[in-house]
Amino acid sequence: MKAILCTHFGTPDDLELAEIPQPHAGPGAAVVRVKAAALNFFDTLIIAGKYQFKPPFPFSPAAEFAGVVESVGAGVTEVAPGDRVMSHVGWGAAREFVVLEASKLVKIPDNLDYDRAAGLTVIYATTLYALRERAQLKPGETLCVLGASGGTGLATIELGKMMGARVIACASSDEKLAFARDHGADETVNYATENLRNALKRLGGEHGIDVVYDPVGGPYAEPAVRSLAWLGRYLVVGFAAGEIPKLPLNLVLLKGCDIRGVFWGGWLMREPQAQRALMTDIVRWCAEGKLSAHVHATYPLAETAAALKAIADRKVMGKIVLRP
Numbered sequence: 190m191k192a193i194l195c196t197h198f199g200t201p202d203d204l205e206l207a208e209i210p211q212p213h214a215g216p217g218a219a220v221v222r223v224k225a226a227a228l229n230f231f232d233t234l235i236i237a238g239k240y241q242f243k244p245p246f247p248f249s250p251a252a253e254f255a256g257v258v259e260s261v262g263a264g265v266t267e268v269a270p271g272d273r274v275m276s277h278v279g280w281g282a283a284r285e286f287v288v289l290e291a292s293k294l295v296k297i298p299d300n301l302d303y304d305r306a307a308g309l310t311v312i313y314a315t316t317l318y319a320l321r322e323r324a325q326l327k328p329g330e331t332l333c334v335l336g337a338s339g340g341t342g343l344a345t346i347e348l349g350k351m352m353g354a355r356v357i358a359c360a361s362s363d364e365k366l367a368f369a370r371d372h373g374a375d376e377t378v379n380y381a382t383e384n385l386r387n388a389l390k391r392l393g394g395e396h397g398i399d400v401v402y403d404p405v406g407g408p409y410a411e412p413a414v415r416s417l418a419w420l421g422r423y424l425v426v427g428f429a430a431g432e433i434p435k436l437p438l439n440l441v442l443l444k445g446c447d448i449r450g451v452f453w454g455g456w457l458m459r460e461p462q463a464q465r466a467l468m469t470d471i472v473r474w475c476a477e478g479k480l481s482a483h484v485h486a487t488y489p490l491a492e493t494a495a496a497l498k499a500i501a502d503r504k505v506m507g508k509i510v511l512r513p
Contacts, residue, residue, distance in 0.1 A: 191513065192284030193493045194247040198238035201494035201501075204250070212288035214262035219291040221274060222259045225487075226251040226282040226511045227308035229340060230404075230429055233501045235280060242454075244280050250493070251282035251511060255297060255306035265291040273297045275472075277310040277457075283493055285513045295468050298476045305475060305482035308508035312340040313471045313480065314464065315426065315453040316348050319402060321467075322456070323449045324422045328353025330399035333389060333416065335409050336429055337374065338365035338506040345402045346372050347480050354400075357392050359385065359409075361503070368506045372481060385409055389416035397421060397444075410434035414446070421446040429503075483507035 190211045193204050214220045232250040234240040255275040258268050268274060274294040281287060297306045320326045332349045336342045337358035349356045350373040358369035359378040366377040378388040389398055389412070397418030403410060407430025414423050414436055421444060428434075441448060457464045474480045485507040488496040496509045 190285040191490055193249050193251075193490055195236045195250060196247045198236065201233070201236065201497040204236065204494055206491050206493075207247075209284075211286050214260050214265075214288060216263045217265060217290055217292070218262045218288055219265060219268055219294060220259040220261075220286055220288045221254070221256045221276075221294070222286055223254045223282060223284065223513045224256040224303035225307035226254040226284075226513065227311070228493075228496055228500060228509045228511065229253075229311050230427070230500055232280075233497050236497070242279065249281045249283040250497070252279050253277045253307055253310045254282035254287060255303040256287075258294070259286065261291060267291045268294050268296065273299070273303075275306045275309065277314075279454075283490065283511055283513070285490075295465070295472060297472060301472065301476045304484045304487060304510045304512075306472075307510055308340065308484065309471055309475060309482055310468065311453075312344040312508070313348070313475075313482070314457075314467055315451065316341055316344040316402070317467055317471060318453050318456060319424050319426060319451040320345070320348055320352060320400070323451055324400045324402075324424055326352050326354055326400055329355070331355045331357065331393060331396075331418075333357045333359060333398045333401045333413065334369075334374075335359050335401070335403045335413060336405040337369045337377075339404065339429070339503075340505075340508050341402075341404045341426060342369070343372055343481070343483060343507055346374050351474070351479060357389070357398070359388075365506060372483070380409060384412075386412035386415055389413065393418070400424065402426060405429045406434050407432040408434075411436060411440075414440050414448075417444050417446045419445050423448050424451050425449065426451045481507075484510050486510075487512050
């Protein structure tokens with residue numbers, strides 16, 4: 190079978206398209222023919238050796254996929270050959286077949302296509318975990334979303350609106366902000382042309398911003414924290430800007446606010462049953478049309494490098510999907 194392999198840490202251009210043996214399903218496992226594999230920003234980090242997980246070489250990027258069960262091993266009762274499924278594997282889905290524990294597969298309905306299903310897990314699960322479990326977002330609260338046109342930003346807008354929040358989308362271009370409005374944002378801020386602190390002070394009013402969802406970090410973190418309301422919550426999701434910010438803790442004291450980490454991967458390992466329940470909600474909402482799971486573009490496996498460069502260059506609105 191064909192697979193994209195990372196044989197040493199480097200750039201997208203260092204990835205190789207290789208022919209490797211097709212996997213077989215051992216006891217409790219299933220082999221899935223990959224119809225679509227979704228890429229995320231952290232894939233640009235994992236191939237460069239800059240992510241918190243460093244897989245042994247060679248490995249494939251792409252943490253999530255959707256496809257059809259090809260075969261199952263002894264003792265498997267959760268799925269059968271021919272079932273349409275999706276899953277999250279951390280890395281390794283940029284290939285024609287994957288093998289994994291059958292218990293980690295989630296069945297998908299016939300009215301949910303493979304491209305959208307492939308990109309559901311990371312962005313929507315991270316965001317629903319962040320908003321529901323970590324922020325305890327309440328109807329009527331104001332939610333500020335940084336990096337609002339990216340995958341997690343889009344998911345945050347949609348889920349925030351479903352949860353009854355007023356959503357302020359912040360991004361670096363008018364085109365991205367128009368996209369955010371199309372997906373439900375109530376207000377927008379272009380932080381490339383407008384001072385973020387001033388904009389959030391204006392939009393937050395005397396009360397301030399209740400929750401900030403920040404997958405960007407860098408220079409936007411401190412002004413976002415300064416915009417928080419009394420007892421506000423700042424969610425640390427990631428550092429797409431490349432810089433891990435250092436925050437003055439006197440702000441936390443004076444505002445009585447919380448800095449809350451969102452490590453969905455850690456929660457996933459500790460609470461697998463809660464994750465399955467969360468994914469049941471997400472798959473149902475997407476199949477019902479309540480979540481867009483917007484796919485920005487699809488690429489063949491051989492063009493994985495170009496797909497990753499588009500993500501690194503922040504040209505993507507929604508998800509990028511590979512089609513093995």
